[in-house]
Amino acid sequence: MPSTSQSTSGPSLAVGWKNDQWAFDLGHSPQGFEVDNWLGGVSYSSDWRDLGWTLTASRRPMSNSVVSYAGAVDPVTGIRWGGVTSNGLTLSFSHDEGGVDGIWASFGAHWLRGENVADNQRRSAMGGYYYRLIDRADERMRTGLTMMYWSYDKDLSEYTLGQGGYYSPQRYYSIGVPLNYAWRNPDWSVSLESSVGWSWSRTDGSDLYPLDGPAGKLFNRLNAAGLDIDDSTSLTKTASSSSGMGVRFQGLAERRISDHWVLGGGITWQHSEGYAPSRALLYLRYTFDEWQGNLPMPVEPVSPYADMR
Numbered sequence: 624m625p626s627t628s629q630s631t632s633g634p635s636l637a638v639g640w641k642n643d644q645w646a647f648d649l650g651h652s653p654q655g656f657e658v659d660n661w662l663g664g665v666s667y668s669s670d671w672r673d674l675g676w677t678l679t680a681s682r683r684p685m686s687n688s689v690v691s692y693a694g695a696v697d698p699v700t701g702i703r704w705g706g707v708t709s710n711g712l713t714l715s716f717s718h719d720e721g722g723v724d725g726i727w728a729s730f731g732a733h734w735l736r737g738e739n740v741a742d743n744q745r746r747s748a749m750g751g752y753y754y755r756l757i758d759r760a761d762e763r764m765r766t767g768l769t770m771m772y773w774s775y776d777k778d779l780s781e782y783t784l785g786q787g788g789y790y791s792p793q794r795y796y797s798i799g800v801p802l803n804y805a806w807r808n809p810d811w812s813v814s815l816e817s818s819v820g821w822s823w824s825r826t827d828g829s830d831l832y833p834l835d836g837p838a839g840k841l842f843n844r845l846n847a848a849g850l851d852i853d854d855s856t857s858l859t860k861t862a863s864s865s866s867g868m869g870v871r872f873q874g875l876a877e878r879r880i881s882d883h884w885v886l887g888g889g890i891t892w893q894h895s896e897g898y899a900p901s902r903a904l905l906y907l908r909y910t911f912d913e914w915q916g917n918l919p920m921p922v923e924p925v926s927p928y929a930d931m932r
Contacts, residue, residue, distance in 0.1 A: 631656060631693045637663075637906075644668050652684065658694030658706025658738045660684060673720065679713045685735065686902060690788030694738060697784045707737035707787045709745065724754045724767075735779075740787045741833045743779055748772045751801075761917060764804045769818065771797045778829045781860065785833040797822035797869065797895075805921040809879065812918035814889075816873040822895050823866040831858045869895025875904075875922035882913040887924055 637650030649663035664681030685691040685707040694705035711733030719725030728750040735743040753767035773795040779787035799820025806813050875889035888905040906924055 631689055652693070652706070656693040656706065657696060657703055660706055660708055662708065673718060675717045675719070677715045679715070681709070681711070681713070683709045685709055685737075685787065685789040687790050688782065688788040690782050690786075691737070695782075700784070702739055702784060704739035704784055705737055705788060707735055707740055707789055709733045709735055711745075723758075724752065726750070726752050735775075735787065735789075735791075737787055739785065741777060741779055741785055743787065743791060744776045745791070746774045753801075761808065761920065762806045763920070764802075766800065766802050769799045769801055769820070771795070771799075778826045778860070779833075780826070781829075781831055783831045786831070792824040792826045795822065795824040799869070799871075803921075807917050807920040809915075809917050811879075812877045812920055812922050814873075814875045814921040816871075818869075818871040820869050821866070822869050823864070825864040826862060828862040829860050831860055867895060869893070875924070877908075877918055877922050879914075879918060882915055883909055883911075885910075885914075885918065887922065889922070889924070 631653075633653035633655030635650060635653040637648060639646070639648035641647065644667060646666040646668075647663070649661070652658070652660045652662065660682075662682055662684060664679055664683070666677055666679040668675065668677040670676070689695065690705040691707045692705075694703060696703050711731060713729060713731040715727065715729040717725060717727040729748070731745070731747040733745045733747075735745060749769070749771045751767055751769035753765045755763065755765055757764040773792065775791035775793055777791065778793065779791050780789060782788045797820050799818045801816065801818040803817075804815045871891075871893040873889065873891045875887070877885050877887040879885055885908045886906075887908060888903070890901070890903045892901045904924060908924075
């Protein structure tokens with residue numbers, strides 16, 4: 624029986640730069656992945672009256688699974704597929720007058736592309752309110768309310784040839800209560816984030832093997848071998864809906880090594896109905912100018928791998 628689990632690993636390199644208005648990062652998917660991708664983004668931030676806004680153009684990986692993130696090879700046909708990237712624009716707004724609270728919102732439109740994977744589109748809207756429980760120069764704690772909406776044109780969440788292996792419901796709504804804490808000194812910076820919420824999603828029926836993709840080669844080969852597979856029946860997934868509670872936790876930390884070098888790392892764990900991605904991150908950051916004050920707060924890794932939370 625073939626293995627039902629997959630794993631992959633490899634080193635990667637990313638560079639980034641930012642000032643008060645512009646931010647830029649560029650990197651490449653880790654060496655050893657089946658599908659290679661250049662990744663990155665550029666952002667511009669400014670103010671309009673009492674609103675701050677940021678426009679971001681990005682190309683990010685869909686890191687939900689090995690198939691969507693690294694790609695895979697079909698053992699029957701030898702066809703390589705996966706390595707999906709999210710390509711598009713995000714416009715974010717915030718309103719904060721320096722008091723105890725503030726509001727924010729974000730809207731996105733992205734096109735999802737992968738090697739030998741059906742194309743897809745995603746629309747998103749997020750917003751929230753936050754309240755400062757602690758707000759000091761070197762320590763802060765916030766809570767509030769967060770709402771989220773996603774919409775994908777197609778469900779490509781399966782791991783079969785031509786599917787993307789990433790969570791892609793046609794409708795997804797969630798509401799959550801976050802609690803975030805950050806602290807720093809000259810040698811350490813730590814950020815802890817948690818959230819508990821409720822979500823509802825609906826997924827339309829779909830072909831397990833999109834017949835306009837590389838799966839057609841698979842059916843032709845099996846039929847040529849005399850297996851007479853009818854690809855129009857039994858190879859579909861029915862529509863469904865689900866709802867339930869979800870939890871998320873993220874911890875990030877940075878440690879100064881010298882006036883130029885910082886070692887950082889973190890973990891993210893998330894679980895809800897039908898969606899449970901987890902990841903770990905370890906990195907070294909070099910600053911051209913000497914940094915002798917407190918480390919930045921909160922921790923913000925320079926990475927092209929950030930995606931929707």
